[in-house]
Amino acid sequence: xxxxxxxxxxxxxxxxxxxxxxxxxxxxxxxxxxxxxxxxxxxxxxxxxxxxxxxxxxxxxxxxxxxxxxxxxxxxxxxxxxxxxxxxxxxxxxxxxxxxxxxxxxxxx
Amino acid sequence: xxxxxxxxxxxxxxxxxxxxxxxxxxxxxxxxxxxxxxxxxxxxxxxxxxxxxxxxxxxxxxxxxxxxxxxxxxxxxxxxxxxxxxxxxxxxxxxxxxxxxxxxxxxxxxxxxxxxxxxxxxxxxxxxxxxxxxxxxxxxxxxxxxxxxxxxxxxxxxxxxxxxxxxxxxxxxxxxxxxxxxxxxxxxxxxxxxxxxxxxxxxxxxxxxxxxxxxxxxxxxxxxxxxxxxxxxxxxxxxxxxxxxxxxxxxxxxxxxxxxxxxxxxxxxxxxxxxxxxxxxxxxxxxxxxxxxxxxxxxxxxxxxxxxxxxxxxxxxxxxxxxxxxxxxxxxxxxxxxxxxxxxxxxxxxxxxxxxxxxxxxx
Ligand SMILES: Cc1cc2nc3c(=O)[nH]c(=O)nc-3n(C[C@H](O)[C@H](O)[C@H](O)COP(=O)(O)OP(=O)(O)OC[C@H]3O[C@@H](n4cnc5c(N)ncnc54)[C@H](O)[C@@H]3O)c2cc1C
Ligand code: FES
Numbered sequence: 001x002x003x004x005x006x007x008x009x010x011x012x013x014x015x016x017x018x019x020x021x022x023x024x025x026x027x028x029x030x031x032x033x034x035x036x037x038x039x040x041x042x043x044x045x046x047x048x049x050x051x052x053x054x055x056x057x058x059x060x061x062x063x064x065x066x067x068x069x070x071x072x073x074x075x076x077x078x079x080x081x082x083x084x085x086x087x088x089x090x091x092x093x094x095x096x097x098x099x100x101x102x103x104x105x106x107x108x109x
Numbered sequence: 110x111x112x113x114x115x116x117x118x119x120x121x122x123x124x125x126x127x128x129x130x131x132x133x134x135x136x137x138x139x140x141x142x143x144x145x146x147x148x149x150x151x152x153x154x155x156x157x158x159x160x161x162x163x164x165x166x167x168x169x170x171x172x173x174x175x176x177x178x179x180x181x182x183x184x185x186x187x188x189x190x191x192x193x194x195x196x197x198x199x200x201x202x203x204x205x206x207x208x209x210x211x212x213x214x215x216x217x218x219x220x221x222x223x224x225x226x227x228x229x230x231x232x233x234x235x236x237x238x239x240x241x242x243x244x245x246x247x248x249x250x251x252x253x254x255x256x257x258x259x260x261x262x263x264x265x266x267x268x269x270x271x272x273x274x275x276x277x278x279x280x281x282x283x284x285x286x287x288x289x290x291x292x293x294x295x296x297x298x299x300x301x302x303x304x305x306x307x308x309x310x311x312x313x314x315x316x317x318x319x320x321x322x323x324x325x326x327x328x329x330x331x332x333x334x335x336x337x338x339x340x341x342x343x344x345x346x347x348x349x350x351x352x353x354x355x356x357x358x359x360x361x362x363x364x365x366x367x368x369x370x371x372x373x374x375x376x377x378x379x380x381x382x383x384x385x386x387x388x389x390x391x392x393x394x395x396x397x398x399x400x401x402x403x404x405x406x407x408x409x410x411x412x413x414x415x416x417x418x419x420x421x422x423x424x425x426x427x428x429x430x431x432x433x434x435x436x437x438x439x440x441x442x443x444x445x446x447x448x449x450x451x452x453x454x455x456x457x458x459x460x461x462x463x464x465x466x467x468x469x470x471x472x
Contacts, residue, residue: 011254011280016155016169019254037253044253052238052325063324065238069245071143071193072226072362089245090143 006048027097042088043076054078055102078102113139114427116216118194121149122409123401124222125177126416132184134424134434143193148174149224153247164410197368218396218423221366225359225402233319239326243273243356250280258352262329263287264317270356271300285350288315288331290338329353361403369397374467378460379405390419398423407457417441
């Protein structure tokens with residue numbers, strides 16, 4: 001098992017829901033290795049790893065995280081595998097994904 | 110380019126019901142939803158629904174989604190999930206974007222069932238990471254099993270604020286308080302009582318003044334408000350929370366409807382700008398329909414009924430009116446009427462009757 005820091009932020013015993021133990025997915029955030037779960041979005045995996053600051057706003061530089069988590073507000077844009085403006089609340093997490101914070105509009109690499 | 114009789118945008122209770130009704134009547138249907146899972150708002154509702162027995166009252170929202178999806182999968186309708194509708198060309202063609210490709214879909218009739226988006230609220234630092242919509246918090250904890258934070262301030266005591274607070278506790282997260290600007294609790298008594306029993310304070314005539322923290326939420330300042338809803342001086346106090354959850358209402362997701370050029374009206378009881386529509390859920394353009402929260406913020410049972418009306422009426426338009434379609438339309442309309450006459454149907458009934466008044470005015 002890889003070093004999974006996300007355990008404490010995962011919902012454990014729940015009176016109604018059961019969350020099947022889905023397999024781990026390794027990815028990096030700002031170069032740091034992290035572990036998420038199969039079938040979740042990048043935003044969910046980041047939240048599980050305690051990452052809430054996703055980007056810095058274009059004009060003010062202010063920190064932003066997700067807001068709606070359903071692809072409606074564009075608050076969660078990040079650079080994913082070099083591709084800026086990726087809505088991470090809708091983007092499935094894949095093995096080896098490189099996730100980086102976005103500054104302003106981001107640049108194509 | 111593919112052509113269908115009826116294209117439906119949105120796979121929540123309204124869109125699913127529309128697709129089922131239209132497909133059963135023999136129309137060629139395609140349903141598009143941007144999520145991988147169908148069900149819209151329902152997939153994250155772990156509580157038993159209110160409403161009438163005929164509309165799955167007492168069934169958990171997420172189970173209603175599964176029932177509707179199964180029903181639709183047994184019909185010849187095409188389902189395009191993981192696909193967003195990103196535009197409309199010439200009033201007859203939808204632009205579709207999935208992760209892999211960009212395609213077009215031509216239709217004879219369009220049913221818009223896009224639901225609603227959560228409102229934000231004006232306060233200092235409301236853009237800090239850790240200020241989340243109630244729906245976002247639900248998605249994170251009920252769909253992905255991830256805790257959005259450890260201690261939450263809930264803003265808004267309508268049903269959504271109360272239900273999500275309870276769900277937070279079920280997921281093992283502390284709720285510091287629920288604040289409500291009005292002098293009374295907005296949601297149903299049953300939901301408020303459950304929270305009260307767990308010792309969660311519901312502070313009426315209170316609001317959030319600011320979020321504390323530099324890079325993310327580290328606390329909140331709340332205060333009392335007067336009758337005019339303005340903060341009372343000297344009443345501010347700090348709460349130690351790491352998440353502020355906003356449950357302050359929804360606004361219909363009307364972008365596509367604006368793009369069709371149909372007549373739009375502002376009706377505050379329905380949640381903002383909605384496409385004007387008649388009792389057949391038809392807009393001012395006869396081949397454009399809408400159903401569910403996008404036609405006015407209401408509930409799942411009415412969304413399903415409106416979906417059925419829109420689906421059956423659109424199907425009748427393309428394949429010809431028949432007794433079966435007429436039966437579905439009339440039956441669903443009668444049920445809608447009955448629900449809106451009920452104890453909680455006031456607001457929607459008032460909003461819908463204001464639409465009827467608009468009809469008499471010049472556009
Ligand atoms: C916390 C909470 C508790 C609730 N409790 C109850 C209850 O107990 N009883 C009850 O009756 N109701 C309840 N409701 C209300 C109910 O869930 C909604 O009224 C209902 O889901 C509205 O259905 P809809 O189909 O109109 O929209 P939605 O369920 O919102 O579905 C719309 C769908 O369209 C998709 N979509 C939007 N735009 C596009 C696009 N451009 N391209 C592709 N897809 C798109 C969305 O992603 C979504 O999947 C509750 C709601 C909440 C948030
Ligand atoms: S958080 Fe709103 S689009 Fe991703």
